[in-house]
Amino acid sequence: MTRFQVLSDAQWRLIEPLLPARTGRRGRPFADARTMIEGIAYRYRAGIAWRDLPEAFGPWQTVWTWHRRMAGDGTWDEVLAVLTAQAQAEGLVDWSLAVDSTVTRAHQHATNITRHTGGGSSYTNLTSEPPDHAIGRSRGGLSTKIHQLVDGRGMPLVTLIGPGQGGDAPMLLPLLDQLRVSTAAGQVRTRPEAVMGDKAYSSKAIRAHLRSRKITAVIPEPDNQINNRLRRGSAGGRPPSFDPTAYRGRHVVECRFAKLKQWRALACRYDKLALTYRAAVVLHAVIAWTQLLSDTP
Numbered sequence: 001m002t003r004f005q006v007l008s009d010a011q012w013r014l015i016e017p018l019l020p021a022r023t024g025r026r027g028r029p030f031a032d033a034r035t036m037i038e039g040i041a042y043r044y045r046a047g048i049a050w051r052d053l054p055e056a057f058g059p060w061q062t063v064w065t066w067h068r069r070m071a072g073d074g075t076w077d078e079v080l081a082v083l084t085a086q087a088q089a090e091g092l093v094d095w096s097l098a099v100d101s102t103v104t105r106a107h108q109h110a111t112n113i114t115r116h117t118g119g120g121s122s123y124t125n126l127t128s129e130p131p132d133h134a135i136g137r138s139r140g141g142l143s144t145k146i147h148q149l150v151d152g153r154g155m156p157l158v159t160l161i162g163p164g165q166g167g168d169a170p171m172l173l174p175l176l177d178q179l180r181v182s183t184a185a186g187q188v189r190t191r192p193e194a195v196m197g198d199k200a201y202s203s204k205a206i207r208a209h210l211r212s213r214k215i216t217a218v219i220p221e222p223d224n225q226i227n228n229r230l231r232r233g234s235a236g237g238r239p240p241s242f243d244p245t246a247y248r249g250r251h252v253v254e255c256r257f258a259k260l261k262q263w264r265a266l267a268c269r270y271d272k273l274a275l276t277y278r279a280a281v282v283l284h285a286v287i288a289w290t291q292l293l294s295d296t297p
Contacts, residue, residue: 004056006041006287007034010294014086015286018079020070031062039063041287044280047264071279074127080282083289084157085182088189092292094152095189096218096246098196098253099175101168102261106135106142106269113272126178126278134274136163144269146260146281147171149179154252155292156285157181161278168200173209194218196250207240218246260284 007015012034019037022030039057043050053060070076087093115133134144143164149157158178160171172195181189194216195201202219210217220242229236261267263284271277 004042004054005038006045007038007290008294011287011290014083014290014293015079018082019075020066031058031066036063036066037283040067040280040283044263044265044283047268047270049270067279068273068276071273071275072127076279076282076286077126079286080289081180081182083286083293086293087155087289088181089184090293092153093155093157093181095192096152096194096196096249097149097157097192098152098154098250099147099149099168099172099201100198100250100253100257101145101147101171102257103138103140103143103145103164104261104267104269105140106144106164110269110272110277111135111142127275129273129275132163133272134161134163134277135269136165138164140164144274144277146257146266147175148253148256149175150253150256152249152252153292154256155288156256159278159281159285161274161281168197169203169206172197172201172206176209191215194246196247196253198250202240216243216246217241218243218250220244220247259288 015037016033019033021033035057039053039060040063042057043053043063050060050064053063057063084093113133115131115135135142136144145162145164145166147160147162147168149159151157158175160175160178162171176190176192176195179190179192183189191213192215195210196218199220199222202221202225207217207219217240219240221240226239229239260281263280265271266277266280266284269277271280
């Protein structure tokens with residue numbers, strides 16, 4: 001099964017203790033955890049139907065059941081939390097964060113499900129399925145947005161998804177609310193040193209929130225806000241501070257999305273459920289952290 005393998009032995013050792021294991025109770029034979037995880041990753045990398053999984057992974061229904069259960073109970077979020085805590089202990093987390101979103105087209109197989117549109121774009125309850133299934137109608141048709149907060153190296157820390165027509169700015173504060181990295185001292189760090197975002201994140205509410213938490217905002221001001229401020233004269237106030245040199249580091253989030261979309265079933269959403277689609281995005285983040293922590297090229 002070498003050509004189907006994503007995880008090296010060193011990477012697998014990092015996450016194996018955190019995954020479901022045999023309980024010793026009688027029942028159906030317990031599936032091999034590594035085979036199941038490799039099968040889930042292969043399906044999203046190849047962008048195939050679950051029924052088309054190679055026989056090397058066993059029954060496709062078993063692989064799907066593993067994925068659905070781990071998506072519902074938040075297993076991958078727990079694994080990601082452990083890996084980021086280890087990275088923090090080793091000094092590998094750069095706390096100058098970057099934020100952005102990317103749109104993924106929803107395939108027709110993902111949209112033949114009853115959904116309620118018109119709700120808010122935030123998706124903050126990570127263990128429940130949103131009524132609209134995070135599918136909305138944007139200029140490109142039915143689509144989903146992946147919102148990510150990454151560190152200065154481009155390593156993913158927080159992932160939320162919402163409908164494709166949803167704005168970027170309303171998702172920044174929910175992303176920051178979900179930011180929790182355990183430290184070696186037994187505490188939880190939730191405050192970055194800086195947040196880099198494009199002009200879509202330039203708003204008074206966002207800047208005021210970051211300023212209240214003593215977080216440096218590396219966000220350029222759009223032309224319409226500049227013109228409105230200048231038109232008001234002295235009443236318009238001073239321009240917000242902006243460091244163009246630091247802003248060059250924002251490209252790391254774009255690079256992360258480029259790597260994310262190398263998995264075909266993430267570049268185009270085939271999943272009906274937002275839960276399973278987001279879980280696959282978090283699995284991609286987990287694999288990225290295992291590569292860093294195991295020094296896998």
